[in-house]
Amino acid sequence: MRAAALRLFAQGGYAAVSMRAIAAEVGVQAGALYNYTPDKQTLLFDLMESHMTELLAAVPQTGDADPQTLLHDFVGFHIRFHHARPDAVFIAYMELRNLTEANFARIEALRRRYEDGLECILRNGVATGAFAVHDTKIATLAIIAMLTGVNTWFRAGGRLSLDEVTAQYQNMVRKAVRAD
Amino acid sequence: MRAAALRLFAQGGYAAVSMRAIAAEVGVQAGALYNYTPDKQTLLFDLMESHMTELLAAVPQTGDADPQTLLHDFVGFHIRFHHARPDAVFIAYMELRNLTEANFARIEALRRRYEDGLECILRNGVATGAFAVHDTKIATLAIIAMLTGVNTWFRAGGRLSLDEVTAQYQNMVRKAVRAD
């Protein structure tokens, strides 16, 4: 059910997808779904929370490596992780407004924790003089927006491989934050 | 009607907003709206097309100035233009999937024309040696995603003014594409 809902929500949007449509995708009647979720809102929230939890579990831990290496690895991780889950990423960014206030706050807290990981790398780099960034929070948001944007246009089998694209983003990010 | 629909679509999403809700916002009954739009789909398309047309009309023309100046001005224009129209920007990015195939193609064509303006600046800069970018198309998409992301978090009256934020983005973009 969750796989079907993920696919359909990403395709048509939460509001436009009926429980009947999800049930049809699964191969059952609509009523049967309510044995697996109390309601549609909870189903959406669970999908988003699972995505964010997986993201936080998978992000490379900020270790002892130098800031340049950590940033390079973060860029590679972000692009690859998000490329592998286009539907979940789409929903996590587009369906925030369809969450109840309480559910929205919980997803936002998870998202902020992810951002904090990148900002920590940038702050350490600024402290060591490896990076020159006026405001690490702004740089964090700018980098994440740039990286997540890959999902909106990249298609495997196109002109460039994902590794080639990743290398170019790593290069742009490296230059954007480096000390002059 | 268009102003009401813009606000409500941005708030709740195209699929979740009824013609009755738009009519209530305007202060008329639902039937009256059909004197101003043939249907809900055309209303959405008109909002998006107007936004893209205004964007293309307002973007600074690629002139004889040096690439660094043109890029600097493009960044400033993009952030300011999009900041002034949060609802239209939100709809233009989030409701693409609710357009019919034909309407989607027309909006996409306009969006591509906007991207081409930036790519032209980058290509000229690479040609003169001012910029070092492996792939101007990727750099174009990366920069636009980064800039549009400002709308998701910036709020006037916060820690930084829009001009301060803009200056930081201009600096990051300048560094990201410059020749080593």
Add this chain to the structure above:
DNA sequence: GTCTATATAGTGATAGAC
């Protein structure tokens, strides 16, 4: 645990009075 049936409400769009 899935089914059918249904309660209750809302949807986009249209017809015709005024």
Add this chain to the structure above:
DNA sequence: GTCTATCACTATATAGAC
């Protein structure tokens, strides 16, 4: 040009048979 009334559908969620 706006209104009321309505058509034909669809929605989420629940009840109770099996």
